[in-house]
Amino acid sequence: MNTLALFSGAVTLLGAIMVITRQVAVHAVLYLVVTLLGLATVFALLGAPFAAALEVIIYAGAIMVLFVFVIMMLNLGQSDREREKEWLRPRIWLGPALLSILLCAELIYSVSSSPQQEGPLAPLSARDVGLSLFGPYVLMVELVSFLLLAGLITAFHIGRHRTEGR
Amino acid sequence: MSQIPFLAIVLTPLVILALATLLTWVERRLLGLWQDRHGPNRVGPGGLFQAVADGIKILFKQDWIPPFADKAIFVLAPTIGMMTVLLSFGAIPFTAWSGIVGTLNVGLLFILGMMGLGVYAVVLAGWASNSKYALLGGMRAAAQMISYEVFMGLSLLGVVMIAGSFNLHDIVMAQTHCWFILPQCLGFLVFLLAGIAETHRLPFDLPEGENELGAGFHTEYSGMKFGMFFIAEYAGIILISSLVTTLYLGGWQGPLLPAALWFLLKTTSVVIFFILLRAALPRPRYDQLMALGWKILLPLSLLNVTATGTVLMLRAAG
Numbered sequence: 001m002n003t004l005a006l007f008s009g010a011v012t013l014l015g016a017i018m019v020i021t022r023q024v025a026v027h028a029v030l031y032l033v034v035t036l037l038g039l040a041t042v043f044a045l046l047g048a049p050f051a052a053a054l055e056v057i058i059y060a061g062a063i064m065v066l067f068v069f070v071i072m073m074l075n076l077g078q079s080d081r082e083r084e085k086e087w088l089r090p091r092i093w094l095g096p097a098l099l100s101i102l103l104c105a106e107l108i109y110s111v112s113s114s115p116q117q118e119g120p121l122a123p124l125s126a127r128d129v130g131l132s133l134f135g136p137y138v139l140m141v142e143l144v145s146f147l148l149l150a151g152l153i154t155a156f157h158i159g160r161h162r163t164e165g166r
Numbered sequence: 167m168s169q170i171p172f173l174a175i176v177l178t179p180l181v182i183l184a185l186a187t188l189l190t191w192v193e194r195r196l197l198g199l200w201q202d203r204h205g206p207n208r209v210g211p212g213g214l215f216q217a218v219a220d221g222i223k224i225l226f227k228q229d230w231i232p233p234f235a236d237k238a239i240f241v242l243a244p245t246i247g248m249m250t251v252l253l254s255f256g257a258i259p260f261t262a263w264s265g266i267v268g269t270l271n272v273g274l275l276f277i278l279g280m281m282g283l284g285v286y287a288v289v290l291a292g293w294a295s296n297s298k299y300a301l302l303g304g305m306r307a308a309a310q311m312i313s314y315e316v317f318m319g320l321s322l323l324g325v326v327m328i329a330g331s332f333n334l335h336d337i338v339m340a341q342t343h344c345w346f347i348l349p350q351c352l353g354f355l356v357f358l359l360a361g362i363a364e365t366h367r368l369p370f371d372l373p374e375g376e377n378e379l380g381a382g383f384h385t386e387y388s389g390m391k392f393g394m395f396f397i398a399e400y401a402g403i404i405l406i407s408s409l410v411t412t413l414y415l416g417g418w419q420g421p422l423l424p425a426a427l428w429f430l431l432k433t434t435s436v437v438i439f440f441i442l443l444r445a446a447l448p449r450p451r452y453d454q455l456m457a458l459g460w461k462i463l464l465p466l467s468l469l470n471v472t473a474t475g476t477v478l479m480l481r482a483a484g
Contacts, residue, residue, distance in 0.1 A: 026239065026293055033286070050332075053275035057319075061282020062312060068289050069308040072301060125271060126332055 005045045012038030023084045025071045029064055036060040047123040179252045186400035191217040193400075193441050200445040221393070229389035232295065239294035244387070244394035247287030251401045254280040258408050259335045261418045261425040273334040274326065277409065278319060281364055285311045287398070288366070288373055288383045295386035303382025306452060307366060307373035313459045314363035320467035321356035324349075324474040325413050338417030347414040349477075352470040354414045356463050361406035363455070365399060368444040372452050407436035 015035035022028035036059045044052035133141055191206065191214060198205025206216040231240055257273040270276055285308065292304015326332060328349065329340040340346075347354050363370040374382035384395050411417060411432040420428035450458070 024236075026236075026290075030239070030290075033283075049270075049272045050275070053272045053279055053332075056279035057275060057282050061279055061285065062315065065282075065285050065289060065308055065312055068286070068293065069305065069312075072289070072293050072305055072308070123271070 005042055008038050008041040008045065012042065021088065023081050023088070025076055025080070025084075026068060029067045029071065032067075033060050033064050036064070049123060050126040050129050051124075175256075178255055182252060182255055182401055182404060183397060185404060186397045187217045187221060189400045189403065189437065190220065190396070192437075193444075196438065196441050197445050200442065224393040225390055227389040229391065232297075232386050234296045235386060236294040236296065239290050240386075241391070243287050243291035243294060244391045244398070245287075246290065247284060247398040248394050248401075250280045250284040250287070251398050251405055254405050255401075255408075257334060258405075258412060259338060259417065260408075260429050270333065272332045274322065274332045274337070274413075277405075278315070278322075281318075282315055284402070285315075287395070291387065291395070292373075292383040295383070297386055299380040300383055300385045303373045303379050303385070307383055310363055310366070310370070310372060310455065313456060314360040314463075317356055317459060317463045317467050318360035318364060320464070320471060321353040321360060322413065323467075323471045324353040327471075327474050327478060334412055334417075338412055338419065341416040342419060345414060345416040350414060350470070350474070352466055352473075354410075356467045356470070357413070358410065359458075359463060361410065362440065362443065363459070365402040365406055367399070367403065367440060369447040369449045370455060371449065372455060403437055403440055404433065407433045407440065410436045 288307035418425035
């Protein structure tokens with residue numbers, strides 16, 4: 001299982017690298033889908049099948065489709081491809097790469113210094129997730145619902161047909 | 167279930183593909199019957215081998231990729247469509263003991279996820295073809311399928327609430343005394359409509375819409391690549407029908423007859439209902455389709471969730 005998790009992790013990382021180096025936007029989005037699917041596999045292998053399923057349904061299946069939808073509406077062409085090439089010069093890589101290496105070092109340090117967990121992980125069922133969401137994290141759930149409501153109202157306001165003002 | 171069901175893994179896709187091919191003939195014969203004409207009746211007994219003849223014809227056609235298309239994605243798109251549908255069948259419990267991962271604890275969510283990924287087949291086909299009709303078809307498909315996925319998920323919540331599980335095996339077992347079509351009739355209706363929209367079948371086949379968009383998202387496809395879209399669509403009908411059977415019609419359960427036969431009978435009836443809808447209903451306009459979804463089906467499915475929750479709470483309390 002460890003090998004499988006590492007393998008899916010490698011696929012995820014490779015996908016993520018491909019996302020930022022593609023010049024055609026749709027190709028990048030497709031690699032992002034692969035990355036998300038890899039992430040879902042990691043979740044499933046770590047004993048969280050519910051989180052894995054949600055990752056596939058919401059991120060890979062819905063949000064990424066909206067990305068593709070928007071890209072199709074924009075009708076990107078050769079000029080965008082060239083501009084993308086312009087942006088992907090090595091100089092621009094320097095800053096983000098340095099910062100990422102710092103984060104990576106921090107992650108490796110924290111993982112290696114934390115105590116090893118032995119034994120098989122107990123799979124987390126949907127019931128457990130629901131109980132913890134509406135138990136200790138209920139405040140967070142309510143706050144997120146505020147945020148979503150605000151987003152909904154804003155979208156409604158922007159998308160409304162204004163007929164009376166003219 | 168402890169040994170690897172290798173045979174099931176090999177057989178399930180083969181059987182599904184064969185059934186989907188057969189369904190192309192069944193549909194044309196039934197449409198002929200309802201429209202007062204013959205349909206294909208020349209090849210083999212009752213025209214049964216028409217499906218085989220079509221298969222041979224489509225295999226020998228020139229497989230052409232347009233020079234203006236994005237080649238890699240153009241080839242990838244039909245593959246995604248076929249793969250997601252066939253993978254979904256893995257989680258469906260055909261009988262109490264079969265099904266490849268029939269006892270998967272997030273089985274229902276797995277199938278929803280696969281359906282969500284299936285959208286890419288249509289959308290990417292539309293984009294990769296790089297022609298305006300295909301692009302329009304792909305955009306319609308994206309909007310339609312994303313919207314109807316929402317109602318599909320919401321309409322299933324009622325079933326999950328009553329059964330208390332995402333496991334399809336448990337959901338079937340919860341229907342031993344009463345099929346969910348009775349307490350969940352509202353959810354059933356929404357699910358059925360969303361299922362038709364999700365397989366983009368007539369009357370909701372706006373991504374194809376042959377009289378306005380040529381053939382929509384698969385305008386540029388020919389030969390076996392088109393064949394894969396075609397067969398994947400029919401496999402999708404079988405998938406939605408077996409889901410309806412599993413979730414609302416008691417799955418494999420029934421008196422006297424063996425379990426597999428009950429499943430087959432129920433699924434076939436739903437498939438035939440799908441075909442009857444195609445024969446009976448005209449195609450709505452695109453804005454009518456979206457309005458139906460967001461203004462009628464969404465409130466209905468929310469109402470269904472609220473009502474189910476209220477009844478379950480009252481029953482638990484009293």
